[in-house]
Amino acid sequence: MATIHVDGRSYSVDGADNLLHACLSLGLDIPYFCWHPAMGSVGACRQCAVKQFKDADDDKGMLVMSCMAPVQNDARISIDDEEAREFRASVVEWLMINHPHDCPVCEEGGHCHLQDMTVMTGHDRRRYRFRKRTHRNQYLGPFIAHEMNRCITCYRCVRFYNDYAGGTDLGAFGANNNVYFGRYEEGTLESEFSGNLTEVCPTGVFTDQAHSDRYTRKWDLQFAPGICHQCAVGCNISPGERYGEIRRIENRYHGEVNRFFLCDRGRFGYGYVNRKDRPTQPEWRAEPEAEPVTLDVNAALDRGSDALRDAYRVIGIGSPRASLESNHQLRDLVGEGNFSTGIAADELACLELMADLNRTCGLPTPNLRDIEEHDAVLVLGEDLIQSAARLGLSVRQAVLGRREALAEDRGIPTWNAEAVKTLGQDSRYPLFVAYPVATGLDGIAENRLRLAPDDIARLGHAVAHRIDASAPEVPGLEAPLAEAANRMAEALLAATRPLVVSGGSLNSTAILDAAGNIARALSRRARMGGLALVRREANSTGLQMMGGQTLEWALEQLEAEQADALVILENDLYERLPARRVDHALSRARTVVVLDHQRTPTLERATLALPAASFAEADGTLVSLEGRAQRFFQVYDPGYIRPETRIRESWRWLHALAAGRRRESISDITLDQVTRDCAWRHPALAGMVGAAPGADYRVQGVKLAREPHRYSGRTAMRANINVSEPRTPQDPDTPFAFSMEGYNGFDRPRQSVAFAWAPGWNSPQAWNKFTDEVGGHLRAGDPGIRLLEPVPGRYVYSSNIPQAYRRSDDEWRLVILPRLFGGEETSARAEPIQARAGQALAVLSPEDAGALNIADGGGVRVITDDGQWVFPVRTEAGCPSGLLFIPAGAYAALRSGMPVSLAASGDTPRDDKGLTGEVRP
């Protein structure tokens, strides 16, 4: 710690910081542009100048850039100094020389850091009277819009895109006052994290293209604290709504999870919420093939309750993309013995093993921030950029952390970003990746092995054995694998904090057992390591903890006529098991009640379809892959703008159905009741109540506002429907109000922040006002409760070691690989994601492609009992032969491990709906 004196007042700050970081953390306002808490200082913009004095007697002082000035004990600085203020005003004036006067039509307006800083420095008169420099813009794909004339050349975009996120296709071109940030030619930005440019850019150069199509100013959006439902990482998001549509998703700062950044699937994948074909009213089908009739709520509940009451046994199929509350209400409705998780057996086996390992392998599960502190990483059977992109970004920071360690040894502060880069060059902590095909982290890996799933497991077991000889030895281990395992074990043991990352992407319990053995071996060697296990869906972890049967079990009950009614919660069974199997089982059920917010093939089979709320219209709790229970809050009431809709939270529908089935009058229920009941019934989930404050939480005696205080047009919003304005919707479930009335400030620490705003800070930089230090934790503590922690005990090594992979001579096997864009059910229904995903390519080794007479770019025909599909082929040298790799989301009928026949296809796989691999709902 060090003491600094700012404008005559003394403060205690961290001596390792720079002055800007320290002052902002103290809540003092210094304008800045190029500095970013996650990316450090480079001293380019010169906006953060302050006056520094040598000692108490120095009354002259000199200007320093606070971002580049290390905190020194007894440092004396002045922010208010006249010369410093004038210089800062000059800097903004220079930045504005070429900046267009287009704030009224600029999409950044209203949450623009440049606007905020311009106001902060007091620049309000233009003195430059000459011509402005102009640029041409580029098409950068479906996510990002480009307007280079607004650029103030802070270099944040390229520093984030290239240095932080590892992108290669965005650069700075030109020199002097003609620097251009863009691609070398027009085209879609390749990085999976490009959306962060919209928040990293301090002005409107990179804006959200998806938002642009349905634009609303930030101050006119209604927000709630959300949790991304597009994978299991559990990133915190701030979805914004206007006129009953989600208009954009921004990052919501969480000091232990996503911090400042999201992946593009999470940011741009919300379009399914706004689909026009969503079910909005209950639908009843008397006969399986009949046209559905819409019902009102009471009629629907009556018919549903009657049907369920008449059934001799009702099976409930839950969903890993639905909240704990909804799954719990379903389980409550059908009874514990009749509840299926809705997860296929192979995936559920992996989930159960993962939960077991998290408790018993001896190593804790790190959160994303923790992951960045590890100094050796082994990834077994995951392409993190595809399966848990944000976690992959954290692994990248961990690996790059070596540069910071080297810098510290040389006395270079870690915030001195360019100096750290210069010194470190390409030195990195060791990262090893074993996966069948190339992965997004290969470029920074010390070694990457392309192995068949069974060989990945064998490699992992060999590493465990090398670390601790009492772990089982792999019989007949091939020499190259043994050599690789030696090096990996050596690197993990040499590390202070080794990290093992694995997961269920390849559906292999053998790989998970191997990862668990490594973790166990490391913990026995007393290493402060971590084990991170990737699950597939938003609530896979939580649903497994709640427990339930496999999806196959549920279908078997129907097929065996052990049950005649089915309630399916937010789950498209056709995404999980082959269509024939699902069709067959569903045809045995007399009653099929489906609750969903998407018009899925399963919903089309429903006797009674109930319109469920998506994450944007419901509250609930999810458990992320880290084991963190997190609450997401309803953003808007869909019935306010569209009174005809009957969308309800699934847990509300299920509560009503249960009451109706018992012939009880339907009392209302609140989220807090469901959450408490769920926690009480499932001891493993007991902590979930504390994931967020209950509905009675108040700040300064008032509810929390969902809308910024400048929210406009509220009274006119429904004027096209009725001139008399109804009462705003009431929210009995949460402490948030559907209103600008309520608390929205930063000065009272709170965990549940719908949107970040502080006086003078309208951009995402306002988050700095909510944290204990910039880039730190929310002052009230980061939200969520961890539910999965290691429990002490003596645990034995697994000896689930598969045989070495040998390709079968007479058949091909499919391996389904996770895919960031298009590989997840709901986001694949969002237009920008579809545009970004493009065609799904199958991957073959060049030898196999040659044997099949398929040229790169040619097509492969996949033939199964269920049908035939054609995919364009990408060949990849080194990937295991005998396997065909297909991205997830292409066809549910194609499942990992499936034996298939392959043939070259002369058909052009493009533009033919029946044959393409492209994901189109």
Added chain:
Amino acid sequence: MTDALSRLRYRCQLRQDADERREETHPLTWRLHDDGTPVFLKEYEDKDGYAAVRHTLNEQTGAQVIDAMKTANVRGRGGAGFSAGVKWSLTLQGDGMPRGYIVCNADEMEPGTFKDRLLMEQTPHLLIEGMILAAYANNARYGYIFLRGEYIEAANHITRALKEARDAGWLGADIAGSGFDFDIALHTGAGRYICGEETALINSLEGQRANPRAKPPFPGQSGAWGKPTVVNNVETLCNVPAVLRHGAEWYQGLSGQLSNDGGTKLYGVSGRAKRTGLWELPIGTSGTELLDRAGGIRDGEQLKAWLPGGGSTGFLLPEHLELPLDFDSIGKAGSRMGTGLLTVVTDQQSIVSLMRNLEAFFARESCGWCTPCRDGLPWTVKILQALERGEGEQGDIEMLDKLATDLGPGRTFCAHAPGAAMPLSSALQYFRDEFERGVRHETGPAHADPIPVGEV
């Protein structure tokens, strides 16, 4: 090359004949020929070449070399005047520290400067010898000569000299039987003035954008590819062999009573003088003597001002010609010695136009990294253009004053913008009337006050 071409070709003009240039007094140029033909290995070795390497590498430690350089007080000839010995003493070496680089800054692009070119074209081995000695002192493993791309003849001669030196065992493993290994590569730049800034040079050498780096860390701590790196100007390095051959005392004595700085300096004159060219003279020689050697100002013109060492140094007046041309004396007069090549400006030349030309150069050559330089310099150009055309408005000169201050030292990322601000502020100080003549208009109408919209 045909005779016709040969006659058209520019040749560095050293205006001292061989009789004047003696080994004891002209360490840089005594080996050169009057006709400008280059000195290659055979002749260089005959003229005591590489003797310093043979002696030093076998008889002295690196620390002794650094001490000698400090005692000799060889100050950086690239313009900043920082003691080469002190710089070398700050280079990290020793346990656990990788051997780094010696980089010769041969990107001579300072307006009005053409001294390094002479040395590289006509005595490339002197530079190579200096680099070997510098490498020895700094424990460097490899050297780079970052050469201005347009210096094609220098590139050819250096390439030949490097091969000769390598073949003769002056470069490579076990130099002169000392066990010291070192080699040099020539890198030709793509033509950006900013590459003369040492850290931008390193970035460019690494293949990055030629943006300067923040200091600290200095290149001696973390330079090219993160390794300890010493960047020295050509002329600085060319002084090293003589210092080590004849001793620091001798070198320090070359400048006699003229200056505290040691050695000689390659001075030059360009602009409207009768005989422009280069002279190797004791450092501290006065501007008067130099201008005399240049034959004075052209007939019919009067000296109005002069730049002591390139476009990035401040204007001085005729009365300053008596000053010794060394770093401290010129610094006290409010300018910088810079490269020590005088640019003379006469009463026939417009200071406003000259400044417009200079600022256009500096604005164009800004790397675009920091705001004041990137966006402030073009504004000065626009204003100067307006003044030049007589379209200036009231307030323009005050704005130039403010820009000159705001672009000054400590406010920008590197010394580029301060280099551009120095001639501007001195021009505004000495020749304000010329600028005022360009102001013909009242200040344009101000925008009407915006309607108050309440508080933030």
